[in-house]
Amino acid sequence: MSSSHTQTIDSQHTASLLRFMTCGSVDDGKSTLIGRLLFDTKTILADTLTQMTRTSEKRGLTAVDLSLLTDGLQAEREQGITIDVAYRYFSTGTRKYIIADAPGHEQYTRNMVTAASTANLAIILIDARKGVLTQTRRHSYLAHLVGIPHIVVAVNKMDLVNYDQAVYEKICADYLVFANEIGLAQSQIAAGNDISFIPMSALNGDMLVDRLDNMPWYTGDTMIEMLEAAPSAHTEHNEPFRFPVQFVCRPHASDNPELHDFRGFMGRIESGEITVGDAVTVLPNGYQSKVKAIQIGDAQLQSATTEQSITLLLEDEIDTSRGDMIVKTSEAQAPVKQIDAFVCWLSETPMSPARTYVIRHTTRESKAKVGTIHYKVDVNTLEEQATTDLKMNDIARITFKLAQPLMVDSYNSNRATGAFIVIDESSNNTVGAGMII
């Protein structure tokens, strides 16, 4: 990273991308952390800084309030709170980063779940003076529930505890006790994932981009080293090929005989890889064929991989439309008409078990009815409680009955084909987020 305030350019266009989230409140120094990452990578420019300084002065503050960077909306500035997830960007030249910045308060569980849904790494901030708090437990549970593979526990404000190694180690030990209690540590390890710890001072800059010399006893990676080394999504395990069809291209070009029979299945590879000649099955109908060609625009590919948006051509003329899923015949899963899932309720209107909702899973939709609400989880104590309804920010284990079959995997094994949203057709709002067990 450059200190001369010049963005480093990736001239070969080969930089990878990492999406991560920050959990914590303004009090934990979250805004300072983000502000420093953005500033040290030259993402905050002079005019933004000037505007922030002016606003800080107008409010009678003596120092520049870095949280102004993350409070985007008028309503938020008026109330001095953050009410929505904001996305921030910075680049180091070797990597582009997308930060999902979620507000930390209890009533914003839904924002945390939203931010976590696309993150591959979570930074959980702990104030060194306060140690592991209820909100730390909540953030950890939610990060785990939403399947973030890499968790970094950042013990911040070390400057306020005299950079005391004992304080840091006590907090790490407390955290591990709690992580063991809730099964977080075990399941992170079982899934090949990890929890890392780092002491830092976002305000001073200790262990962020530079090590500085206040904590010689810490020999682990700095924050930026951890971010640079963290794996990108879908790079750690072999996954089965899952290709939900988004759109079918049939040009019907009467003036071009080559295109007369063109039938391209367009979509993004949600997981796995595909090669020309592979035997595939189209679900839910079970038609079988072979891959004839793979295209991105004009380019013909021999094979394609996860996260690529492609067009697939098959050997046989098969009736396939949006919402179908193309899989490798050897890895085909059985379509299901009932799913068991953890659901986070997102809407101010409580869930009504008597109503029919729409579930969108990949590019497919089905009407759904609530079968059983098994229990809800108290996100602070992690206790399971009996319940008959679901209010905003509640998380419950629910069985849904489906009108149409869905082609699912468990969320733990595949975040793309294990996730769904619940839609209320009367408002068309997204009212729930589900993770299939």
Added chain:
Amino acid sequence: MTTKQENPRQPLSHLDWLESEAIYILREVAGQCSNPVLLFSGGKDSLCILRLAEKAFRPGRFPFPLMHIDTGHNYKEVIDFRDQRAAELGERLIVRNVEDSMKRGTVVLKSADESRNKHQSVTLLEAIEEFGFDCCIGGARRDEEKARAKERIMSFRDEFGQWDPKNQRPELWSLYNARSHKGENIRAFPISNWTEMDVWQYIERENLQLPSIYFAHQRDVVMRGGSIVPVNVPLVNGEVANPVKAGEEIINMQVRFRTVGDISCTAPVISDADDVSKIVLETATSTITERGATRLDDQTSDASMEQRKKEGYF
């Protein structure tokens, strides 16, 4: 399935990832909406989206027409380029004019020289109603401005075209919800996650052609309120925009535009970057944000973009 292995797969490069995400979003619009439209101004962001649409839908036609809301105060070079590009692609281009809204009386300027930029919203809403569009695809990016940082990829607008920041649909994973009832509207932003640098790198990689005014050129300007303001700009209809005011001194300067829009609110920057690779370098060393440098409309207050979006702006 979950056994850890040594790098079973290399990650996509950031440009490949962003491209793939944008193609996915465009196809979701095509799959979920019955009558979408792509807003196309001839500017660099919308030119990237055209390339993405080619990659998303060729060899088929685009499943939407292109539309430009023309204030009548656009640079001639950009308008010519807009028409040329639409013709090359063989796609349908709809143009609706703020001047027609003025004739209808739905746009009333406070004074003859008031900027028409914010009045585009009125003409846009009229066009949405005229054609019954249920989704408008736009080139806005979250890094442009802080009211945009919280914008959804699929952003819901009510039947008055209003954006309610406190009542947006949660957006999780890549399960985008573009449903709307009749009269309501979705704004879809396929390059939300791109930065100005990503856009220029993509233009460089894809070798995209751009209107000439993005590159360094000589131009008559004056200094007005701390900004460089182009003067005596010839328009498509033969008129001249931004006439020089009494007492102002015309300077002929080498400049380029970082953003391109209505003449009244887009200022150039001093630059000698006359090709894309030089612009990439200049972007990396700039100390001023894209909008801060060049968008006169965003400098009024902290909340001006948010305010315009609430009123139906893209």
